[in-house]
Amino acid sequence: MLGQEGVVVSWTIVRVPPTGFSSVAPYPVVIVDLVGGGRITAQLVDWSNDDLVVGASVQVVLRRTSEPTDEGIIPYGIKVKPI
C-alpha cells in the first residue's frame, strides 16, 4: 500500500485524543479513496490548513503511529501526507 495515492473524501481534526496520541494532538484524521480502488481511514501528517479540504490528493507513507509502549516498542503503520 505504501506510495499509493488517493483523494480525501472526508476529514476531521481530533483535538481530544485517545491514550498514546496526546503528543501529536491536534491532528487530522481523513477518509481516503485510493486511486487503485479501496477506501482507508488514516491520520494526515505534514499538513497545513490548506490541505484540509475534500478532494485533496494524498499519498500513503510509513510513520510511527502512536507513542512507544511501556516495553519500549515503537508502533509503526500507515499514514497519509499531502502531495
Next chain:
Amino acid sequence: MKAYITGVATTKFGELWATSPRTLAREAVTDALKDAGLVVNKVQALFVGNMLSGMLGGQEHLGAFFSEELDIRAPAFKIEGACASGGLALHNAINSVLSGQYDTVVALGVEKMTDHKPEDVATALMGAGSEEERAAGATFPGLYAMLARVHMLTFGTTEEELASVAVKNHYHASLNPNAQFHNLLTVEQVMRSSRIADPLKLFDCSPISDGAAAVIVSKVKSQKSVEILASTAATDSLGLAQRKNLTELSATKEAAKRAYTIAGITPTDVDAAEVHDCFTIAEILAVEDLGFFKKGKAAAAIVKGETRLGTTKHLVINPSGGLKGCGHPVGATGIKQVVEIVEQLRERAGDRQVKKAKIGLTHNVGGSGATAVIHILKK
C-alpha cells in the same frame, strides 16, 4: 406468540460519583419488578447490556455478577454490542420469551463511566471501532465528525442546524427528572463551545455518564403492559472506510425496514421515537434513515421545531432528552430508550408527555453504525 413489557424503571443518569454499578442495577431492577408487580423469584432469566465493565472496571462475567447481586438465581447473560449493548440485550430477552424458553425475563442495561480519565474512556470506547481507525488515532467524535462533513457537503447541512438538535434535546431533558442535564442551551452556546473533532463541538456530543435501566419482558400481558410489535437488529462493517455510502447508516435502514414490515406499520404511524443521538449529526442521520424525513430534509425540520415537544406535527423525537440531554451510560442507553417510550405510551411521562402517543419506536446504535437495534411498541 406475543411478548409484552410489563415493568420499566431507570435510575437518574449523570455523574454519580457515590453510586456503584451494583447499586445502580439494584435500583433499576427492583423498581422495574415493583412496576410489574412481580417478585424476584419469578424471573427466569437475566440479560445484561454493558460495554465497558471489563476495560474500565476489570469486571467481566456480568451475568453471574448481577445474578448474585440481584438475587436472580436463573440463567444470566451479558450482551455486548458497544453503545447498542442495551438494545441487543433486550432483543435477546424478547427472543428468549418468543421462543417459548422463558415466560418472564429481565433486561438490564448498566454502565459506570465517570470514575475514569477521559482519555481512558475515549480509548475504551474505540474498542467499538476498527483496528485501522484506532491506529489512525480516530475517536468516536472524530468518526461522526467525518460523517457530518460528508452530510454538510452533500446536502448543505450547517453547523447551526447540527446545534439545533442539542438545543431541542436539552429542552426535553429539562422536563425529565432523571436526565443528566436540566440546563437549556442556545445555538450560540453550542457554536461557542470548545472544538472536539471539527466540525463537532463539545455541545454536539453526548456526555460521559453513569446509569442503569431495566425492563421486564413477559409472554403474558397485564393492565399497564405495552405490546412489543417488533424487535430487529442489523450489522454493518466496524469501520467507516469499509462502507460505500457515508450519508447514511445502512444498518439503521435495514433494521428499520424489517421492523416496519414485522410491525405492519409505516414511519408515519410513529408518534414518539427515541433515537441514538450520540452526536447531533447522528440524530439527523437517524431520522432520515428511519424514514421520518427524506435524505437531506431533516435538519431544516428540526430547526423549525417539527420534532420538538408541543409540535403541530405528530412525531416527537427524543422526548427523554436523548443521549445528549438525558445522558449516555452506553450499555444502559438502549434500555432507557424503551423505558421512555413505555412511559409515553402509558401516559405517565409528566411534563414531557407526547399527546396521544399510541405507537413508539426506539433506535439504538453501536459504534459508528456497525450495529443498529430497533424496537416498535404499541399501547
